[in-house]
Amino acid sequence: MSSTTDPRMAETAPKKRAFHPSMLLYDQRYRSITIQIFALFLLMLGAAWLIDNVINNLRLLGRSFSFNFLWQSAGYDINQRPIEYNSQMTHGRAALVGFLNTIILAIMGCALATVLGVLAGVLRLSKNWIVSRLVTVYVEIFRNIPTLIWILIFGAVMAESMPAPSAFRGDDPSASMIFDAIAITNRGVYVPAILFTTELGVLPLGPISPSLNWVLILAVLVAGVFANKYIIAHATRVQNATGLRPKTWWKSLLVLFGPVVVIFLALGAHLEYPELRGFNFAGGTHLRNSLLAMWLGLGIYTGAFIAEIVRGGILAISKGQTEAAFALGLQPGKTMRLVILPQALRVIIPPLISQYLNLTKNTSLGLAVGYMDLRSTLGGITINQTGRELEGMLLLMAVYLAISLTISGLMNVYNARVKLKER
Amino acid sequence: MSDTHAQTVAYVRNEMLAPSDPPLREAGAVKWLRENLFSGALNTILTLASLLVIWYALAAIGPWLLNSVWSAGSLAECRAILDGTSGACFSVITDRWHQLLFGFYPPQHYWRPVLALALLFAALAPVLFPALPRKLMIFTAVYPFIGYHLLWGGSVWFPVSVALGFVAGYLAYVLLARVSTLIAVFGAILAPVFWWAFAAGAFDQTMSSILPLGLEFVRSDRFGGFLISLIIGISGISLSLPIGILLALGRQSDMVFLKSVCVVVIEFIRGVPLITLLFTASLLLNYFLPPGTTFDLILRVIIMVTLFASAYMAEVIRGGLAALPKGQYEAADALGLNYWKAQRLIIMPQALKISIPGIVNTFIGLFKDTTLVVFIGLLDPIGLSNAIRADTNWNGIYWELFIFIAALFFIFCFGMSRYSMYLERRLKTDHK
Numbered sequence: 001m002s003s004t005t006d007p008r009m010a011e012t013a014p015k016k017r018a019f020h021p022s023m024l025l026y027d028q029r030y031r032s033i034t035i036q037i038f039a040l041f042l043l044m045l046g047a048a049w050l051i052d053n054v055i056n057n058l059r060l061l062g063r064s065f066s067f068n069f070l071w072q073s074a075g076y077d078i079n080q081r082p083i084e085y086n087s088q089m090t091h092g093r094a095a096l097v098g099f100l101n102t103i104i105l106a107i108m109g110c111a112l113a114t115v116l117g118v119l120a121g122v123l124r125l126s127k128n129w130i131v132s133r134l135v136t137v138y139v140e141i142f143r144n145i146p147t148l149i150w151i152l153i154f155g156a157v158m159a160e161s162m163p164a165p166s167a168f169r170g171d172d173p174s175a176s177m178i179f180d181a182i183a184i185t186n187r188g189v190y191v192p193a194i195l196f197t198t199e200l201g202v203l204p205l206g207p208i209s210p211s212l213n214w215v216l217i218l219a220v221l222v223a224g225v226f227a228n229k230y231i232i233a234h235a236t237r238v239q240n241a242t243g244l245r246p247k248t249w250w251k252s253l254l255v256l257f258g259p260v261v262v263i264f265l266a267l268g269a270h271l272e273y274p275e276l277r278g279f280n281f282a283g284g285t286h287l288r289n290s291l292l293a294m295w296l297g298l299g300i301y302t303g304a305f306i307a308e309i310v311r312g313g314i315l316a317i318s319k320g321q322t323e324a325a326f327a328l329g330l331q332p333g334k335t336m337r338l339v340i341l342p343q344a345l346r347v348i349i350p351p352l353i354s355q356y357l358n359l360t361k362n363t364s365l366g367l368a369v370g371y372m373d374l375r376s377t378l379g380g381i382t383i384n385q386t387g388r389e390l391e392g393m394l395l396l397m398a399v400y401l402a403i404s405l406t407i408s409g410l411m412n413v414y415n416a417r418v419k420l421k422e423r
Numbered sequence: 424m425s426d427t428h429a430q431t432v433a434y435v436r437n438e439m440l441a442p443s444d445p446p447l448r449e450a451g452a453v454k455w456l457r458e459n460l461f462s463g464a465l466n467t468i469l470t471l472a473s474l475l476v477i478w479y480a481l482a483a484i485g486p487w488l489l490n491s492v493w494s495a496g497s498l499a500e501c502r503a504i505l506d507g508t509s510g511a512c513f514s515v516i517t518d519r520w521h522q523l524l525f526g527f528y529p530p531q532h533y534w535r536p537v538l539a540l541a542l543l544f545a546a547l548a549p550v551l552f553p554a555l556p557r558k559l560m561i562f563t564a565v566y567p568f569i570g571y572h573l574l575w576g577g578s579v580w581f582p583v584s585v586a587l588g589f590v591a592g593y594l595a596y597v598l599l600a601r602v603s604t605l606i607a608v609f610g611a612i613l614a615p616v617f618w619w620a621f622a623a624g625a626f627d628q629t630m631s632s633i634l635p636l637g638l639e640f641v642r643s644d645r646f647g648g649f650l651i652s653l654i655i656g657i658s659g660i661s662l663s664l665p666i667g668i669l670l671a672l673g674r675q676s677d678m679v680f681l682k683s684v685c686v687v688v689i690e691f692i693r694g695v696p697l698i699t700l701l702f703t704a705s706l707l708l709n710y711f712l713p714p715g716t717t718f719d720l721i722l723r724v725i726i727m728v729t730l731f732a733s734a735y736m737a738e739v740i741r742g743g744l745a746a747l748p749k750g751q752y753e754a755a756d757a758l759g760l761n762y763w764k765a766q767r768l769i770i771m772p773q774a775l776k777i778s779i780p781g782i783v784n785t786f787i788g789l790f791k792d793t794t795l796v797v798f799i800g801l802l803d804p805i806g807l808s809n810a811i812r813a814d815t816n817w818n819g820i821y822w823e824l825f826i827f828i829a830a831l832f833f834i835f836c837f838g839m840s841r842y843s844m845y846l847e848r849r850l851k852t853d854h855k
Binding site for chain 2: 032034040042043053056057127128130131143145146148152153156160361362365375383389396397400401
């Protein structure tokens with residue numbers, strides 16, 4: 001390039017024009033600013049209108065905006081209480097009980113849905129004609145009928161089709177307990193409860209004070225999982241160094257379950273069986289119809305969706321992967337475990353988590369069968385009694401939003417971890 | 424066979440042997456059974472277990488279904504007919520047939536929802552089947568107003584005045600497009616808003632007093648049954664797709680402010696259960712509107728259900744947009760297409776095609792979610808089933824109603840999923 005500027009080049013180079021107001025309309029670089037200012041203006045106008053209306057309405061009703069009602073006495077009972085609660089306690093406490101019930105139901109539902117879904121998803125791919133058809137029927141029927149109907153159906157099954165407790169009485173009862181331990185009645189299912197002879201007291205954690213026994217067991221279990229992880233990592237190191245993988249299954253079993261069993265024995269754990277006393281069963285743990293209807297309804301319904309996700313995930317792995325694994329001499333079981341699943345999981349996990357999210361949000365249908373979840377306590381009875389719709393609904397939405405964002409945040413962390421490490 | 428070879432050996436077979444039959448266990452039904460049902464120990468166990476399950480299900484439900492009663496006025500009468508044997512009382516369906524379909528809609532006006540449904544198919548036809556002439560789309564565009572008028576009735580000038588708002592928007596766009604596209608878009612947004620806010624009411628009243636035309640007004644609380652599910656479901660489905668597309672585009676946009684608004688809206692709506700939004704619609708909306716205004720509960724529910732489905736739709740379409748190779752965007756730019764033309768001609772047709780399964784799943788989810796309106800006191804089929812059970816005649820009837828409602832929902836949802844498969848096959852352009 002010569003140092004003298006070519007006159008033709010000066011001609012074709014874009015001219016640096018000074019900013020002119022018309023550019024806000026015609027120049028792409030500035031037009032987006034106009035659009036955004038216009039949108040901001042509309043949004044603020046709308047928000048101002050809404051807030052103004054709320055203030056006016058509250059003033060007309062002679063009401064204030066306050067969350068004080070959370071500290072007033074609730075005055076209603078909740079039938080399923082994971083923590084201590086009675087009607088003298090506050091609305092806030094009632095909301096907490098509801099929240100815990102929501103979480104319990106969500107965890108139980110997700111567990112059932114996962115087991116059913118994985119099983120059904122794998123079986124639907126089975127070469128067995130009759131099995132795959134049967135599973136297809138399950139998936140299609142449950143996916144295409146609203147979950148609310150399923151919840152009501154399971155509620156009706158529990159309340160209408162199961163024997164009454166009185167059927168268990170007499171010399172020749174028409175109903176009997178399963179293994180003398182589980183009683184399925186029209187008032188709910190009674191299962192044995194685990195009791196301890198030694199109580200270590202409670203962990204003082206504010207409103208939720210879990211029993212120290214269970215905290216200890218959980219801690220040991222978690223420690224066992226980490227120890228097991230270490231054992232497996234060690235085995236892999238040995239395998240990488242020597243080519244031989246040491247047997248780890250008995251070590252894993254010992255580390256995972258040994259300490260837990262020891263603690264159970266040390267604390268004097270024993271089972272308390274339900275038994276028929278008077279007109280009803282007593283003792284053991286009572287799983288109410290409302291919980292069971294929600295659990296079965298949500299779990300089996302979501303299981304059908306998970307089955308499709310699992311099937312899609314397995315099908316997404318190209319056939320070449322299986323053939324390559326067979327060519328390496330891997331058994332079908334090992335092919336699944338070492339080659340297919342690790343790749344399929346990457347496809348399966350994100351939609352799976354979103355199904356978990358859906359299930360968690362669907363727990364808010366508990367009202368249909370009288371399950372006392374967050375929606376029925378805070379968003380139902382509390383709102384009706386205090387008349388604080390605005391505050392109650394805002395709080396309710398905030399809690400659900402927090403649950404959802406937490407779960408999706410965890411999912412993002414997981415996604416980042418399993419993402420294909422590409423160059 | 425060569426001739427020379429035939430001469431050197433004593434005997435050469437000249438014709439082919441007829442193939443012999445395969446061994447019995449390698450042919451026909453036996454082979455199929457062996458391969459598909461009894462190929463191993465595990466498979467045999469699975470087959471037997473499945474047969475057991477099917478047998479139990481049939482034994483439990485079969486006789487009950489076959490022995491059903493279709494004409495009886497009450498559960499007691501039905502049980503008298505059954506005389507102690509197990510049987511279904513589907514007479515509740517025949518007895519309450521109209522109620523399950525229309526709720527408490529005035530019987531002399533049943534023709535209106537039926538006609539609205541028939542016209543709906545006419546309006547949907549050009550959308551679903553591309554072989555039909557495109558001119559029919561005009562009817563599709565007008566249908567919402569016709570449908571509203573048929574279902575709710577009232578003065579004919581109310582839907583007309585609402586429709587004129589869209590006409591005003593279109594006119595504003597056409598007039599201002601000569602000045603600048605951007606101003607035209609602003610005008611197209613503002614003109615209908617001004618029309619509805621200031622002129623529509625007056626227009627409606629004057630025209631009604633000059634020329635009182637219309638059908639008898641039917642209040643929203645008379646609506647019920649599948650009519651309500653269909654109204655909410657179909658309005659939600661047809662509105663959520665365009666709003667979802669706009670939200671998805673907003674989330675992909677370079678404009679920081681628009682993008683963050685879209686993200687907040689989508690994440691908020693996806694983060695809360697639909698039922699809280701419905702409760703907001705039924706309990707809280709009065710707080711957000713000027714004192715003294717009320718508006719129709721079904722309309723509020725439609726708005727909330729639409730918003731809810733739109734957020735999910737936006738995420739589905741965002742997936743489709745993300746799956747498009749970047750070259751498609753660049754090619755559109757290289758052809759000199761502007762943003763909307765590129766979206767309409769290049770990006771959206773492909774992105775929507777990729778996301779068909781997700782879109783239809785969202786539709787199906789929306790239609791199933793219409794059952795939640797029972798919680799805010801609308802008499803959808805589930806609400807009616809509770810009402811029917813509260814009647815002394817039918818106190819204690821569960822399964823027959825559930826089966827009927829579930830079957831109707833199944834037909835709609837299954838039909839939609841089959842249509843999506845057909846659509847996927849039809850639009851498939853790759854040769855995998």
